[in-house]
Amino acid sequence: MSGPESAPPRLQMRGITKRYPGVIANNKIDLDVKAGEIHALLGENGAGKTTLMNVLFGLARPDEGEILLDGEPVQITDPADAIARGIGMVHQHFMLIPVLTVAENILLGAETMANSIFLDRREARRRIIELGKRFGFEIDPDARVENLSVGWQQRVEILKALYRQASILVLDEPTAVLTPQETVEVFAVLRRLAAEGHSIIFISHKLYEVLEIADRITVIRRGEVVGTRLPSETNEDDLAELMVGREVQLAVERGTSNPSEPVLTVEDLRVRSDRGQEVVRGVSFAVRAGEILGIAGVAGNGQDELVEAITGLRRSIGGTVHLAGQNITAWSVRERREHGLGYVPGDRQKYGLVLGFTVSDNLVLTRYYNRPFARGIQRADAAIEEWARGKIKEFDIRTPSWAVPAGTLSGGNQQKVIVAREFTPDLKVLVLDQPTRGLDVGSIEFIHKQAIGTRDAGTGILLISAELDEILELCDRIAVMYRGEIVALVDGRPTANKEEIGLLMATGGRVPAEGPPTDTSGQVETAPDTSVRGGTS
Amino acid sequence: MISRPRSYAGWVLVPALSILLALLVASVLIIASGVIGRQRELDLLLPLVAYRSLLVGAFGNLRGIANTIVAATPLMLTGLAVGVGLKAGLFNIGATGQVLLGGFAAALVGTQVADAPLFIAVPVAMLGGILAGALAGFIPGFLKAFTGAHEVVTTIMLNALIQLIVSGLVNDIFRVPGFSFARTATVGNAALTGFGGTTIHLGAIFAFVCIPLSYWLLWRTTVGFEIRAVGANPTAALYAGMHPRRMMILTMSLCGAFAGLAGAIEILRLGYYPAVFGTSIGFDGITVALLGRADPVGILFSALLLGAMRAGAPLMQIEARVPVEIIDVIQGVILIFLAAEIVVRRIFRLRTTPEAGELQTITRTYGEKVVG
Numbered sequence: 079m080s081g082p083e084s085a086p087p088r089l090q091m092r093g094i095t096k097r098y099p100g101v102i103a104n105n106k107i108d109l110d111v112k113a114g115e116i117h118a119l120l121g122e123n124g125a126g127k128t129t130l131m132n133v134l135f136g137l138a139r140p141d142e143g144e145i146l147l148d149g150e151p152v153q154i155t156d157p158a159d160a161i162a163r164g165i166g167m168v169h170q171h172f173m174l175i176p177v178l179t180v181a182e183n184i185l186l187g188a189e190t191m192a193n194s195i196f197l198d199r200r201e202a203r204r205r206i207i208e209l210g211k212r213f214g215f216e217i218d219p220d221a222r223v224e225n226l227s228v229g230w231q232q233r234v235e236i237l238k239a240l241y242r243q244a245s246i247l248v249l250d251e252p253t254a255v256l257t258p259q260e261t262v263e264v265f266a267v268l269r270r271l272a273a274e275g276h277s278i279i280f281i282s283h284k285l286y287e288v289l290e291i292a293d294r295i296t297v298i299r300r301g302e303v304v305g306t307r308l309p310s311e312t313n314e315d316d317l318a319e320l321m322v323g324r325e326v327q328l329a330v331e332r333g334t335s336n337p338s339e340p341v342l343t344v345e346d347l348r349v350r351s352d353r354g355q356e357v358v359r360g361v362s363f364a365v366r367a368g369e370i371l372g373i374a375g376v377a378g379n380g381q382d383e384l385v386e387a388i389t390g391l392r393r394s395i396g397g398t399v400h401l402a403g404q405n406i407t408a409w410s411v412r413e414r415r416e417h418g419l420g421y422v423p424g425d426r427q428k429y430g431l432v433l434g435f436t437v438s439d440n441l442v443l444t445r446y447y448n449r450p451f452a453r454g455i456q457r458a459d460a461a462i463e464e465w466a467r468g469k470i471k472e473f474d475i476r477t478p479s480w481a482v483p484a485g486t487l488s489g490g491n492q493q494k495v496i497v498a499r500e501f502t503p504d505l506k507v508l509v510l511d512q513p514t515r516g517l518d519v520g521s522i523e524f525i526h527k528q529a530i531g532t533r534d535a536g537t538g539i540l541l542i543s544a545e546l547d548e549i550l551e552l553c554d555r556i557a558v559m560y561r562g563e564i565v566a567l568v569d570g571r572p573t574a575n576k577e578e579i580g581l582l583m584a585t586g587g588r589v590p591a592e593g594p595p596t597d598t599s600g601q602v603e604t605a606p607d608t609s610v611r612g613g614t615s
Numbered sequence: 616m617i618s619r620p621r622s623y624a625g626w627v628l629v630p631a632l633s634i635l636l637a638l639l640v641a642s643v644l645i646i647a648s649g650v651i652g653r654q655r656e657l658d659l660l661l662p663l664v665a666y667r668s669l670l671v672g673a674f675g676n677l678r679g680i681a682n683t684i685v686a687a688t689p690l691m692l693t694g695l696a697v698g699v700g701l702k703a704g705l706f707n708i709g710a711t712g713q714v715l716l717g718g719f720a721a722a723l724v725g726t727q728v729a730d731a732p733l734f735i736a737v738p739v740a741m742l743g744g745i746l747a748g749a750l751a752g753f754i755p756g757f758l759k760a761f762t763g764a765h766e767v768v769t770t771i772m773l774n775a776l777i778q779l780i781v782s783g784l785v786n787d788i789f790r791v792p793g794f795s796f797a798r799t800a801t802v803g804n805a806a807l808t809g810f811g812g813t814t815i816h817l818g819a820i821f822a823f824v825c826i827p828l829s830y831w832l833l834w835r836t837t838v839g840f841e842i843r844a845v846g847a848n849p850t851a852a853l854y855a856g857m858h859p860r861r862m863m864i865l866t867m868s869l870c871g872a873f874a875g876l877a878g879a880i881e882i883l884r885l886g887y888y889p890a891v892f893g894t895s896i897g898f899d900g901i902t903v904a905l906l907g908r909a910d911p912v913g914i915l916f917s918a919l920l921l922g923a924m925r926a927g928a929p930l931m932q933i934e935a936r937v938p939v940e941i942i943d944v945i946q947g948v949i950l951i952f953l954a955a956e957i958v959v960r961r962i963f964r965l966r967t968t969p970e971a972g973e974l975q976t977i978t979r980t981y982g983e984k985v986v987g
Contacts, residue, residue: 412857434847435843447837457836457840
């Protein structure tokens with residue numbers, strides 16, 4: 079490890095141990111972060127990253143170990159104490175009030191007062207603008223948070239911490255909600271912060287990101303530090319192995335596909351968004367049996383509405399959808415499902431699961447009314463239980479039992495419940511909407527393998543993903559969606575060109591217009607970035 | 616509490632502690648009422664005397680037990696009318712109106728079958744009440760499903776509407792001469808009478824049957840699965856191919872049917888529909904449902920508890936000279952503590968559960984988009 083030995087690290091966590099009944103969430107964890115360093119904390123879901131950060135932020139008391147700031151041992155009693163000591167936390171789920179302005183959100187809890195009664199809004203605005211300027215993201219303090227894009231909302235969160243004079247910033251999976259472009263922008267902000275001497279703890283399980291942004295990487299597995307690496311001396315495979323504890327196939331064996339007749343045909347489909355705008359504008363494509371067709375595109379280009387129209391959750395206003403030769407455009411969700419349409423939704427907690435229901439009930443959520451799960455209207459609990467046991471085993475769902483609420487499972491295992499339910503042998507078409515969002519490498523590997531297997535069994539798969547690498551990894555053909563239209567349809571690897579697709583995603587293949595593009599945030603837009611995602615694969 | 620409770624003890628803890636706290640709060644009022652109202656000596660033991668006679672009045676002899684069951688009967692039904700709705704994510708405040716319409720319909724049907732044999736007249740009149748109550752539940756269910764009108768608003772308005780229409784009709788078209796006050800004709804053989812020398816009547820048996828019936832419906836059938844899925848996550852229900860709108864209408868109609876039966880039982884016990892039929896069983900149903908955690912078994916026990924307080928109150932008034940209205944206070948305070956579950960957990964230093972349960976339905980923000 080480099081750096082002057084004279085000055086103690088900005089933050090040192092020594093031998094942190096935190097036990098919960100039955101588990102050791104953190105076992106003698108050592109972590110040190112220097113001033114001006116971006117330190118990545120890498121680990122699978124449930125590895126103990128969050129617990130460690132909760133200890134740092136005063137949300138959990140460690141059973142053993144100590145925390146030193148600038149070499150001085152400190153006791154962090156609660157989040158207010160942590161903030162006072164210059165520790166700022168940017169949560170994965172933003173803690174913002176949508177109807178308030180940027181300035182009001184930032185002031186909440188750290189009110190700058192003119193006197194004992196009134197806020198000093200002018201001074202607050204001045205400081206916000208100044209901070210924004212200093213770190214390279216000028217923001218309108220009077221913009222309402224609800225009108226900002228997700229990327230800018232995250233910057234408001236960062237500003238909130240900076241406004242409270244945080245010098246150690248913890249970012250919990252900051253890129254999980256961002257588009258590739260926004261990720262690039264946020265990375266620029268983080269680098270600027272580090273250059274100014276801030277210490278940044280960057281929590282993630284995305285390997286390429288960590289390699290790109292971090293100065294140092296600490297990998298945690300099952301509550302223990304299993305290694306610390308410099309990005310220059312490691313790679314994705316090495317990190318994945320450290321993280322999972324075994325060799326991981328980052329690139330699944332895709333093999334060759336044998337596509338036959340089209341099973342899902344979409345013709346001139348037109349769909350309106352909730353706001354009444356036509357966001358799918360005359361989309362046509364066909365998915366053939368035994369192939370994976372990917373839809374690449376920056377989030378918000380009509381993919382959600384397209385998927386909802388195909389699966390029956392939303393009425394289309396024009397065009398047709400055919401499933402294995404039958405016109406299903408006016409069919410209900412259930413009719414489509416009964417005729418062989420499977421669907422892994424993009425938002426698993428909103429659409430995919432009833433979190434309060436047991437794992438077994440979630441496994442039969444779409445077929446509870448059929449034999450053998452029901453006789454007439456009476457449920458056949460024994461059959462449901464037996465089915466659930468089988469699926470839990472087959473899909474390696476980590477759960478204490480079939481009878482626990484699905485909400486108690488980790489994200490990866492929740493997704494496995496959905497996959498176990500939707501990936502059935504009799505499918506004609508399977509729609510996968512962001513099937514691996516927020517999942518760790520092990521779960522991603524598993525789901526990708528399942529998808530390839532299902533394809534080889536003769537199912538036509540439509541994959542929608544904001545992760546271009548995932549699309550490139552799995553798809554036999556790739557359609558690029560831009561502003562509600564399919565602007566290109568290209569063959570997948572090895573012919574597919576990542577830079578070319580990235581450019582199509584960002585610009586639709588046209589010369590970039592000089593006016594402000596799609597984003598409604600009213601914020602400065604960076605030039606379309608073609609290197610959607612760096613790193614090797 | 617959407618799925619079956621993990622530990623039964625934890626599940627009943629908050630309701631039980633709420634009752635305890637309510638009894639403590641009421642104790643203060645009982646002591647005060649002795650001093651202020653009756654100008655008696657300060658008697659710190661008065662609450663114990665009062666609660667003792669309350670207990671004796673409710674369970675001390677066969678007649679007391681019978682009275683408890685009879686008082687609990689309509690509460691069980693209105694408790695189900697609110698509780699089953701909560702399972703579907705609906706807050707039915709309209710039990711009051713559904714009770715009135717059900718009772719009125721039972722009175723009208725009852726007069727038509729007044730001369731029929733008892734075993735025909737009673738069920739037919741009750742069926743009239745059930746159907747009318749279902750209609751009163753169907754309307755807000757339909758409005759919610761197809762216009763998004765919040766059921767809390769529509770049921771409150773329907774309560775007033777039904778009450779005025781029914782009392783208008785009793786005062787005018789259906790008024791029978793020969794009485795000093797407006798009332799409908801007698802229901803004759805459709806009237807509910809006690810048997811075995813007690814006040815227990817056929818309606819009580821009907822109500823007791825409704826408890827396992829709703830348990831079976833909610834937990835053992837596909838329809839109940841859909842009701843619970845729609846209540847717990849309407850978007851996931853839609854995604855799974857269920858029909859949230861249809862379930863809303865069905866559930867509200869079912870809730871109305873339970874309340875309608877409660878109204879029918881109360882009216883058939885009386886034998887006619889009076890112009891002024893004041894009853895609190897509709898709103899008491901809310902307390903019963905929340906105290907029972909919207910679970911049929913819980914509703915059974917909480918209805919029996921509130922029924923016992925009603926049945927035991929007269930003896931308490933006689934022996935301890937504590938006004939019966941203290942029962943309303945206890946009931947109200949229980950409701951407050953249930954609604955403020957966090958307060959109860961804070962007082963007894965209980966861990967908060969992540970799931971807010973049925974209360975979420977009540978505190979959830981209005982104006983949600985109706986899916987389906």
